[in-house]
Amino acid sequence: MSAVPLNPTPPARTSELSVTLLGATGSIGSSTIDLIRRSRDRYRVEAVTAARNATALAALARDLGARFAAVADPACYDELKAALAGSGIAAAAGEEALVEAAERPADWVMAAITGAASLRPTLAAAERGAVVALANKECLVCAGSLFMRRAAAAGATVLPVDSEHNAVFQSLSAGTRADVKRIILTASGGPFRSWPLEAIRQATLEQALKHPNWSMGPKITIDSASMMNKGLEIIEAHHLFDAAPEEIDVLVHPQSIVHGMVEFRDGSVVAQLGPPDMRVPIAHCLAWPARIAGANRLTFAQMTTLTFEEPDEVRFPALRLAREVLRTGQGAPTVLNAANEIAVAAFIDRRIGFPHIAALVEATLEASAARGVLREPEAIADALAVDHTARSLARDLLPEIAAKAI
Numbered sequence: 513m514s515a516v517p518l519n520p521t522p523p524a525r526t527s528e529l530s531v532t533l534l535g536a537t538g539s540i541g542s543s544t545i546d547l548i549r550r551s552r553d554r555y556r557v558e559a560v561t562a563a564r565n566a567t568a569l570a571a572l573a574r575d576l577g578a579r580f581a582a583v584a585d586p587a588c589y590d591e592l593k594a595a596l597a598g599s600g601i602a603a604a605a606g607e608e609a610l611v612e613a614a615e616r617p618a619d620w621v622m623a624a625i626t627g628a629a630s631l632r633p634t635l636a637a638a639e640r641g642a643v644v645a646l647a648n649k650e651c652l653v654c655a656g657s658l659f660m661r662r663a664a665a666a667g668a669t670v671l672p673v674d675s676e677h678n679a680v681f682q683s684l685s686a687g688t689r690a691d692v693k694r695i696i697l698t699a700s701g702g703p704f705r706s707w708p709l710e711a712i713r714q715a716t717l718e719q720a721l722k723h724p725n726w727s728m729g730p731k732i733t734i735d736s737a738s739m740m741n742k743g744l745e746i747i748e749a750h751h752l753f754d755a756a757p758e759e760i761d762v763l764v765h766p767q768s769i770v771h772g773m774v775e776f777r778d779g780s781v782v783a784q785l786g787p788p789d790m791r792v793p794i795a796h797c798l799a800w801p802a803r804i805a806g807a808n809r810l811t812f813a814q815m816t817t818l819t820f821e822e823p824d825e826v827r828f829p830a831l832r833l834a835r836e837v838l839r840t841g842q843g844a845p846t847v848l849n850a851a852n853e854i855a856v857a858a859f860i861d862r863r864i865g866f867p868h869i870a871a872l873v874e875a876t877l878e879a880s881a882a883r884g885v886l887r888e889p890e891a892i893a894d895a896l897a898v899d900h901t902a903r904s905l906a907r908d909l910l911p912e913i914a915a916k917a918i
């Protein structure tokens with residue numbers, strides 16, 4: 513294990529930090545804005561982005577005094593432009609507009625667009641040497657080695673926002689990297705943690721969207737229910753902390769109070785605890801290496817139990833698939849992520865059942881291997897080409913998988 517996150521050298525701070533929020537209208541975006549609103553004199557908002565939520569984005573841009581607002585969907589441009597009329601805030605639309613938002617000169621960029629769509633804008637922020645608060649994990653699963661290499665070459669600072677990785681980042685500072693024995697990511701286990709396999713197979717969309725502890729966007733909430741989220745997080749930890757797969761363990765911890773731990777050579781285990789509120793890790797990244805107010809405090813006296821159990825890869829096959837693609841390497845993680853995005857969208861659209869999510873991912877991995885799609889991406893364009901091919905393979909396989917009784 514070597515020393516990452518990248519360049520943990522505090523950025524030069526002026527009295528005001530300029531920030532850009534990629535995915536401003538989402539769950540992470542809202543939590544970040546809540547923190548910014550509490551100390552308006554400390555932050556200046558450069559740019560904000562969304563996918564299609566133009567009216568909400570315009571309202572945020574006006575309220576925060578942003579200079580630039582962009583939506584991914586060109587069809588939403590007119591709505592954004594009209595909602596920003598007279599504000600002096602520039603409006604833009606399309607994939608390149610998201611990259612333009614990330615390229616604008618903000619000190620700190622929150623990367624909170626869902627999915628591999630985040631890759632190009634997040635990389636654009638990293639490549640100009642910004643401090644990147646990385647909430648999005650799919651960009652590392654899609655192209656982690658390339659992303660980390662290019663961010664390092666540009667002198668970017670990548671701060672992990674994902675609660676487990678933020679906890680590991682904080683815990684790592686208790687020792688030297690050479691003395692780290694293992695990294696432990698905790699998992700809530702999701703809404704189906706204690707369900708028998710037969711019941712999980714019948715799980716509905718409404719049941720899958722009921723996360724026991726965290727309030728999050730729909731895609732990550734479904735990933736938590738299938739435990740694909742933890743699989744993606746193993747791959748995320750591999751890239752962020754340069755950790756070998758066997759150095760990363762997962763423990764199911766239904767209370768979501770201990771977010772991550774690091775075990776050192778001497779037997780010491782250092783953990784970060786906090787309420788299940790993303791404002792805690794976001795505040796850590798926003799002020800790093802200083803500290804600001806984040807969320808409500810933990811009340812230890814009201815905490816009756818903290819429990820830990822091994823994850824079950826039979827009831828949650830997505831975890832096994834993520835471990836397998838990490839061993840396979842090359843383009844396999846890219847395919848896993850792309851197929852999972854297609855599968856989750858299909859489940860949300862009620863086109864497939866819950867167990868078909870992992871089944872579609874597995875079938876797409878097999879088809880990709882058979883067609884030689886799993887080659888190592890040597891450039892971001894290669895990773896995006898693998899992502900593209902995997903998505904069309906998954907779409908082609910979808911009717912056959914949906915018809916299967918699992």
Ligand SMILES: NC(=O)C1=CN([C@@H]2O[C@H](COP(=O)(O)OP(=O)(O)OC[C@H]3O[C@@H](n4cnc5c(N)ncnc54)[C@H](OP(=O)(O)O)[C@@H]3O)[C@@H](O)[C@H]2O)C=CC1
Binds near residue numbers: 537563565629674732
């Ligand atoms: N929520 C959480 O607590 C946590 C989230 N994360 C990660 O952070 C990221 C964001 O999650 P979350 O905030 O929950 O997601 P949400 O669905 O709540 O928000 C996603 C944001 O990204 C925008 N967006 C979605 N798709 C695209 C696209 N294709 N192109 C451009 N913009 C897009 C949305 O815009 P619009 O509103 O227009 O749809 C919205 O602003 C994910 O990668 C997730 O895994 C990690 C740890 C915890």
Ligand SMILES: CC(=O)[C@@H](O)[C@H](O)COP(=O)(O)O
Binds near residue numbers: 674675726732
């Ligand atoms: C808040 C956060 O970091 C999520 O990734 C969370 O961990 C999801 O919960 P699960 O542990 O159920 O996947």
Ligand SMILES: [Mn+2]
Binds near residue numbers: 675676745
């Ligand atoms: Mn997480």
